[in-house]
Amino acid sequence: MKNSRRIRRSILSQPYLADLLLFLKDHGEIMANELIEVHSNYPKMMALVLRLQILGLIDIREERSPHLIKRISLSKKGKELVTLIERFDEAASKSKLVR
DSSP states (O other), rough: OOOOOOOOOOGGTTTHHHHHHHHHHSSSEEGGGGGGTTTTHHHHHHHHHHHHTTTEEEEEEEEESSSEEEEEEEEEHHHHHHHHHHHHHHHHHHHTTTO
16 A cells, blocks of 8 residues: 655745745835736736735735726735745855855
């Protein structure tokens, strides 16, 4: 019988997660259409944003004037995660493993 091991999945393994969070930190609040600056596939980016909103990492504010505008920003929890990502990037860049 094959030994079945379950792989634990992390939110950090999501493609473009770090790029998106760092972009939001650098730009503050953005409009949803600006997500294409992170990745050209807008539906994929919005799906990631919605997952991050469910996890409490991103806030989405909707305005109607006259069209629906979605404004995206980091939540407090998201800002804390970005700080950790930046610390990790800094440590990794000092490592001999990253060149």
